[in-house]
Amino acid sequence: MTYRVTILPRNITLTVEAHETILEAAHRQGFNFPYGCDAGSCYVCAGSLESGTLKIKTNNEQVHAGDGDDSNTDDVLFCLAQPLTDCSIFIEGVLAPGEHPMINASCQVTNITPMGNDTIEVELRLPAGKKIDFHPGQYLQVILDEETECAFSIGSIPNKERTLQLYVGFSDKDERSRRLRAAFTTGNVVTISLPHGNCYLKNLESTAPLFLVAGSTGISQIKSIAEQCIREQNDTTAAQRQIFIYWGTRTTSELFLNDFFLNMTKSNNNIHYTPVVAEPDATWKGRTGFVHKAMLDDHDISDDAEIVLCGSPGMAYAVLDDFLATGIKEQQVQSDVFDYAPRNN
Numbered sequence: 496m497t498y499r500v501t502i503l504p505r506n507i508t509l510t511v512e513a514h515e516t517i518l519e520a521a522h523r524q525g526f527n528f529p530y531g532c533d534a535g536s537c538y539v540c541a542g543s544l545e546s547g548t549l550k551i552k553t554n555n556e557q558v559h560a561g562d563g564d565d566s567n568t569d570d571v572l573f574c575l576a577q578p579l580t581d582c583s584i585f586i587e588g589v590l591a592p593g594e595h596p597m598i599n600a601s602c603q604v605t606n607i608t609p610m611g612n613d614t615i616e617v618e619l620r621l622p623a624g625k626k627i628d629f630h631p632g633q634y635l636q637v638i639l640d641e642e643t644e645c646a647f648s649i650g651s652i653p654n655k656e657r658t659l660q661l662y663v664g665f666s667d668k669d670e671r672s673r674r675l676r677a678a679f680t681t682g683n684v685v686t687i688s689l690p691h692g693n694c695y696l697k698n699l700e701s702t703a704p705l706f707l708v709a710g711s712t713g714i715s716q717i718k719s720i721a722e723q724c725i726r727e728q729n730d731t732t733a734a735q736r737q738i739f740i741y742w743g744t745r746t747t748s749e750l751f752l753n754d755f756f757l758n759m760t761k762s763n764n765n766i767h768y769t770p771v772v773a774e775p776d777a778t779w780k781g782r783t784g785f786v787h788k789a790m791l792d793d794h795d796i797s798d799d800a801e802i803v804l805c806g807s808p809g810m811a812y813a814v815l816d817d818f819l820a821t822g823i824k825e826q827q828v829q830s831d832v833f834d835y836a837p838r839n840n
């Protein structure tokens with residue numbers, strides 16, 4: 496018998512066998528889970544039970560969430576707790592296997608490059624001497640003040656120069672945008688937190704087809720993931736996988752990384768790039784319409800294909816619905832949107 500334990504606030508899922516404590520299951524599966532004594536003395540592993548029922552193995556006491564006795568559920572020691580049902584628990588500091596710890600860092604703005612259409616490329620340099628890592632596809636938050644944070648996909652991969660690239664679109668009608676434009680000035684220092692997000696490639700050895708679909712500045716996340724795939728296949732014996740990049744924008748002038756991706760396809764014959772413009776000007780000779788429809792027109796999507804979707808919540812859910820209608824399975828599609836803007840909210 497196994498139980499599913501959801502660990503909040505990160506919303507990480509752990510599978511626990513009936514005879515195991517939550518801490519034992521976490522360690523068996525490679526999670527980083529806070530603990531000290533593993534014997535009920537130090538309280539390092541303490542957290543709360545939010546739903547479900549647990550048993551405390553030393554005295555067989557049952558702890559039920561929602562039975563009105565908060566003292567019982569607020570201070571559960573997970574080194575002693577065995578689930579009796581599926582549960583959700585709350586404990587800070589848990590990392591799933593392969594996850595990097597989240598940190599705050601002060602970074603220098605080392606370069607700003609205008610990309611046209613009120614979009615800039617921002618280069619930030621991370622501080623030396625601090626271990627900071629992320630998975631390509633993850634995002635960071637720029638902290639403007641205690642109440643204002645702005646999320647940006649990281650458009651680069653980890654590198655020894657400790658630099659990060661962001662692609663930032665501005666609207667001067669928006670106060671937050673004006674503040675960001677002022678913060679992103681060469682030489683300034685900005686505070687960021689990273690890494691965030693769970694939308695990255697979990698199996699870098701997969702040879703299944705990979706579809707990277709972006710709307711507008713969502714291309715930043717796609718750039719990072721595609722660069723990671725190229726680095727893997729160049730630096731290791733990782734097999735090449737076929738990678739199909741589809742980028743949809745409203746106008747032709749918004750394709751600010753068009754040349755970058757065209758060059759990427761020239762030097763990597765497993766990378767295929769298709770820009771799709773919704774409202775093209777008379778000079779555009781490429782694809783038009785909806786980006787995901789172009790992808791569906793071009794390919795029969797196999798059951799093992801992996802799809803990463805980057806864009807606004809409206810775009811991501813509309814595309815997901817169209818994908819599901821063609822027989823693509825939900826678990827083939829990942830997007831940050833599914834975590835930060837769940838559809839039932």
Ligand code: FES
Nearest residue numbers: 531532533538574
């Ligand atoms: S690890 Fe020490 S009380 Fe649980």
